[in-house]
Amino acid sequence: MTSRYTTSKALLEALQEADVSFIFSNLGSDHPAIIEALAEAEKEGIDFPKIITCPHEMVALSAAHGYAQVSGKPQAVLVHVECGTQNLGAAIHNAWKGRVPVLIFAGTSPYTQEGELRGSRNEFIHWIQDVPDQPGIVRGYMKYTHEIRTGKNVKQIVHRALQIAQSSPKGPVYLTSAREVLEEEVEKVEIHPEQWRPIAARALAPQEIDPLVKDLLAANNPLIVTSYIGKNKQAVKELVQFCEKLAIPVLESVPNYMNFPSDHPLHCGYQWNTSTQNDLIEKADFIMVIDSDVPWIPVNNKPSPNCTIYYIDEDPLKEGMTLWYIPSKRFFAADAETALRQLNEVIKNADIDSLQVNERRKQIEKYHKAQREEWKKAEQFFDDIITPEYLTACIREVCDENTIIVNEGISNFQTLYTHLQMTKPGSIFGSGGGGLGWNGGAAIGAKLADPSKTVISLTGDGSYLFSVPSSVHWISQKYDAPFLTVIYNNRGWKSPKLSTLAVHPNGIANETNQFFVDFTPHADLSKIAEAAGGAYARKVENPHELKEALNEAIKTVKSGRSAVLDVYLPAISQENQMREEKNHSTV
Template sequence: MYTTSTAFLEALQEAGVSYIFANFGSDHPAIIESLTDAANKNKELPKVIISPHEFVAMSAAHGYAQLTGEPQGVIVHVECGTQNLGGAIHNAFKAKVPVLVYAGASPYTQEGELTGSRNEFIHWYQDVNDQRGIMRGYTKYDNEIRTGKNVKQLVHRSLQISKSEPQGPVYLMGPRETMEEETERVEIDSSLWTPVSPSALPVENVQELVSHLLKANNPLVVTSYLGKKEAAVEELVKLAEKLAIPVFESVPQTMNFPADHPMHVGYQWNEDKQHPVLAKADVILAIDSDVPWIPVKNKPSEDAVIYYIDADPLKEDMPLWYIPSRRFHQADSLTALKQINLALEKESPDESLVSARREQITAFHSEMKEAVKNAEQLNRDIITPEYLTACVREVMDDNTIILNEAITNYGVVTSHIGATRPGSYFSSGAGSLGWNGGAALGMKLAHPDKTVISLTGDGSYLFSVPSVVHTMAEQYETPFLTIIYNNFGWNAPKHSTLGVHPEGIAKQSNQFWINFNPNSQLAKVAEAAGNAYAEVVEEPGRVKGALETALTHVKNGRSAVLDVRIPKV
């Protein structure tokens, strides 16, 4: 029988969805029937990845889309499964990652009037007034499937919205009777449902921006996620080299600019320090950055001329957000940079000014890299985060993808990994911890040929639901390496408390309520659940050897987790 569920699954296939990360429940009998029927007939549909926890399912879809730009499907169980997506839907929404989430809904009949009518007690408890409202603050679009006659149109519209800039997750729900409904097949031409075309800078404003860049003594580019498009990185390098413009990465979600390029002037996370290049800048191009700086810690001068370019320049989903920009442009970064570079081809920069600036920024870059190198020196007594990250950099190759959820060591990882290739480095792009495990699964599914290394704090490792992550990794043959920067607690709340109360009671008492059980064997969770190789590393001299052993296991098809003990919080 051809049902609404059959049409729904076909629409996902037509739209190019490769995987459905699924946590099935009592609302999905028709979907299960359709999937089994398709399998028996060798009918091609997206592959189902059974996901024992919804947070991991969403994080995996997030990671896959981050790496490929292609949204995947997530299927969860009514409002309970929707709520169990938890912080993972926050991450996808804030990081502007396209994902389609589908949830069933409790049946709307109870006396057998229709196929799928209520037949389990849970159907009454799971019937809520506004299931879609759970997701409304975290999705670009939500709707209810009411009939199989237009379900394909709803799926294609949802994915069109999801993939259009600013990208983000979308949510569909359907009650059991609707998904069981017999219907007729509808043919859809997916080429008629493409995302909205990228926006460009207004022609009259391109020259204004270019003129300011040409006249600037100390121009600067600030970015966070421009590297979502690899071609945009190339255009940014071209601009930086043409005018000797330094590039500063604030809260980087991707590799946005090669760390070894002489115009790269570093990264900033929550460090309580003013960046000297930002302070000195007289013209700033902030492009693809939600948080280009934190004003109470690090900001440009009041006289700086700022241009802001982003797919979402108003940040309407951030109630408090503003920067003093001369112009706000809603534009695609790749398109905008092409326009700027094209306009510069007709200009003649002041070569003496450019040359002097190139020499100055190159010297700053060299000093910065020397400081990074000095911080990596081996300490015979403790494993420092800097040394650990440097060892990871030394054992990885050009076929490696780094995931960074090291939280209070975010800055250490970005600086000491020093990513140089687009698509080789990612952070979650948002604030809900635990993205690392599911995202590593999704990225490995997207690129089985790549080596995926997840660098995580012990807190964010626990948030990732590692038991689920690693049972899935073994089941679906997606081995990756996890390195836990284990300081036995949440360092972030301590930093936050000291940031507000530097000499407060908590500091005087040295009590921050952040310490974890020191006897926990975190890597053993992965070993028990997913047959991962597990090792605790406590001696600095063992770090490189342990990394090499773990990578050997990963390349032989077995996940590995290294619980590396760094100084306690």
């Protein structure tokens, strides 16, 4: 059979040239030309990105997301027309809000119906899946959308899309093409990938640096707030150097990475949906916010009116958020590592009040130590109950420098960061968004990106179910990507309950303990993974068994088999009763 050089083959070549290793795919009737090109490549020994068959698109995009976070390299996701695009679901939101580069390709229904071109409509579904504006489904979440109309420039389009995806602020891109175009025979085009590199990092304008440094050095109580500076390991290094020079405390607000070593004496904790005023924010007379979308929640927790604020971010205007503002003196569109390098160079020779800095350092170190002592007290178990704090402390004990944590704890988000106390850049990742179900696919992507790592996924029972665990664990087994899942199982959705109590603390829902979030009857969640992917499955209800179960699960994962521990925390339906009993015993 004579080989044909088609648009599909050129598309796959372009992905290979761009250093894409995997195509996380859910194939459909729009992909015959791609399937044919892949089959021919396998037969002829041609190197194309490896196909990872994903029985659910949410898992596919979450896996590409996790891979990109660990490796720094964007991967491709291949889905079926508008139905597959819609099935990407919340993963699209996560990639957009998490600033993660990924290329999504979807076919479209053929545009001929009487055999005028190869690939013309020949299945009833081609009429049913023909929609007016397929890219409109995702346009609000993409940096770039484009329809490939010919194979003659498909390589240029793919490289341009990936250049946009990788340029700050990074994000997903979406390409489409009809079957007839994918089947088109074309002449081969040579591309030089080095001509399609991402846009260079942006720096602070030189004239803006001196006023910032002047305000900083005049401050008595400066503070750094960050959320995702840790996406760049070198930026963390620069931040540590900057803070050590001037004894500036660091607060992590809704972190998605390890942004500052938790054991560093200048690290002063984490915050999420805190309902109280953070004393460091309240006391600060200078705050530099670096890479943080939500540095504080003003209704409960905000700086004083006299505090001088500077804001540094790749996207300081937040044009994708319709309501967003903070009272900053100046906003800078700059790369965190580059900006901190500039600032470190300036303060190296600045006139610094060393007595003031040394006194501040002593106070911060005292604060840090007292804070850690309080954290430690919360890690004890009592009355044969497994608390989230105790569970997280036990997980911390089985982690080492070769561990990657995938965190989708949601209602236990702050607890996880507080009691894991990560110290190494690249050791923990969050989705960056609010689309639940990211954890399973992300763990697969993380493991594929660095097979030498031990990957641990931490999730609530709700987000575990959202992750499509049957597909996740089938993929994990098929592609030799074992990881440990620990389910923080409170048998319900706790976050809606917390949201209700925050608005109606003395309402009828609280009085009757009816929040409509109870998962009764309770499912045996770990058995899903066992049935779908042969995972080690175990339910843990006794705190005395917890450490042994974690060690056994880690041992299993390191031997090449995934494991799921379904750990029973106090049920949300019992919390009101437990609180009353505790209050009664105290009285």
